[in-house]
Amino acid sequence: MATPTLEKAGTAAQDASPYITVTFRIRRFNPEVSAEATWQDFEVEIDPKERVLDGLHKIKWDLDGTLTFRRSCAHGICGSDAMRINGRNRLACKTLIKDINPAKPITVEPIKGLTVLKDLVVDMEPFFQAYRDVMPFLITKGNEPTRERLQSAEDRERFDDTTKCILCAACTSSCPVFWNDGQYFGPAAIVNAHRFIFDSRDEAGEQRLEILNDKDGVWRCRTTFNCTDACPRGIEVTKAIQEVKRALITRRF
Amino acid sequence: MSAETTPAVSDVSLYDVDNPAPLIEAPRKRTKKTPKSTRTNFELYGWLFMRLSGIVLVVLVLGHLLIQLVLDGGVSKVGFAFVAGRWASPFWQAWDLIMLWLAMLHGANGLRTVINDYAERDNTRFWLKMLLYTATVFTVLLGTLVIFTFDPNIR
Structure with a gap:
């Protein structure tokens, strides 16, 4: 943005890019290819203040369009994108990268106990x-009240x-x-x-x-x-x- | 950008769009084998029994351990004469009888829930529970028989 403060601090602030490289280790399963699920690593340039869902979007939109997951509102209300991130069930849209140690690979799996249909999508x-x-x-019971x-x-x-x-x-x-x-x-x-x-x-x-x-x-x-x-x-x-x-x-x- | 951590499975040709890999059956899918809902209070009473018997057992078992192992010379005093002396009193007979029944039923009910939680196949579950019930009934009946028919003059 063209705010004066940013322009003054200019060079230094712009040189220090907020982006870091994060490894997403994703549990992939495609019944049309194999009966086995496998881990696949993706390296993504991402701002640590972004969410895991943004990382998944970057992978799906820029790296591998076959990655399959559910998400609807992307703001923690619809409940579509529950997944197992670093071994715990969370919403991908409410989990910030910086909160889950981006130095190590971030593991993303489908939630457990339900049949996996493809990648991160389970049969609900x-x-x-x-x-x-x-x-x-x-x-x-009884008559409906008028009020x-x-x-x-x-x-x-x-x-x-x-x-x-x-x-x-x-x-x-x-x-x-x-x-x-x-x-x-x-x-x-x-x-x-x-x-x-x-x-x-x-x-x-x-x-x-x-x-x-x-x-x-x-x-x-x-x-x-x-x-x-x-x-x-x-x-x-x-x-x-x-x-x-x-x-x-x-x-x- | 992407790298496989696990090598791709070699049977790629095995499955395709028209012939996908079989899915594992969903756990709560309604099938003909799905048991009907029970409409009894068995689980409620089981749950309540665990709490109540647990409280009573704390007193009974700790008292038992204290008497047998700590007070009056410790474990070295326990012998036939000691047991015979205690079971001469109806109070200790009742104490041991209640402790036996509560501890066995409490333990058996606990193991029943463990089996229900951990056994994966219906057959395994059934036979483990049968083994458990047999062992429980045997121990409870044998213990009860001994307490009631105990003869201090036995040779």
Whole structure:
């Protein structure tokens, strides 16, 4: 930009380029070529203040157009680009290069526990199946009110944390129980059940609790806190699961 | 710019656009083999039992260890006469009986969840659990039998 301060500092500032060379080590899988997934390294000139997603864009647009990954909004809201970056589930669009040690190769893998379709794209259907199973929509009885369904601020606060979920699957695919037995509902489905179970306007909490009381429901949670660590929205996922367990216990006794 | 870290697999000709590599079946896909939802409170009671029995076991087991290994001369005092003396009292009989049942069921339920979490194939899971249940039932019944039929005058 042509701001005076920059022009004065001119030469020195422009000589010191912000760009550094970062190695992206990406897990590639193409079922049309091989049944095996392989690691491939890409070296990218990138500003460390940019995000991992920018690096992936540079690779796809300039180096190798066959690199396949999901991303939609690219600003941490749509939940499309959850991937395993340096061994942890994160959103590529919310992870800055400078925060994950660009001196070493940055490993990028698809999230675990779901079928890889190509490169970083996984089949999300089992994840959404579990989500649909907990009926993530308002259920009420009786006549519809003529006005909106009012709720006190305290009642709203009760489930505020779990409304933040963007369904990116970072939590569910970080759960060791889900990795080994995909029949487990997974943290994301329980979080979205929690959002309605503790909503004072909803009247099907009992049904949702009954669904999560199943042998593949909340009781399979081992409280390893992987989900809480992985959540890019900072939802206290394990706490939500424990609250569902407590609701089940207090309902019985 | 790009360099392969792992050499490309040699069976490139094996798969192509019309004949892609087989995908691993998705874990939660609904198939005919998918078990029906259970509608029982078994897992709830199992989970609750682990918490409650755990609390009781802390007292029972630590007390047991203290009496057997620390107090009154330590482990060297433990012998047939010592055991016979303790089991003469219904209080210690009850203590040992409750400890046996709780510890065995607590451990068995814990191992059941470990097997459920770690066994990958249904068959492995089934047989490991059968082995576990057999061992548990055997130990619990044998221990109970000994506590109730213990004869201090045995030769």
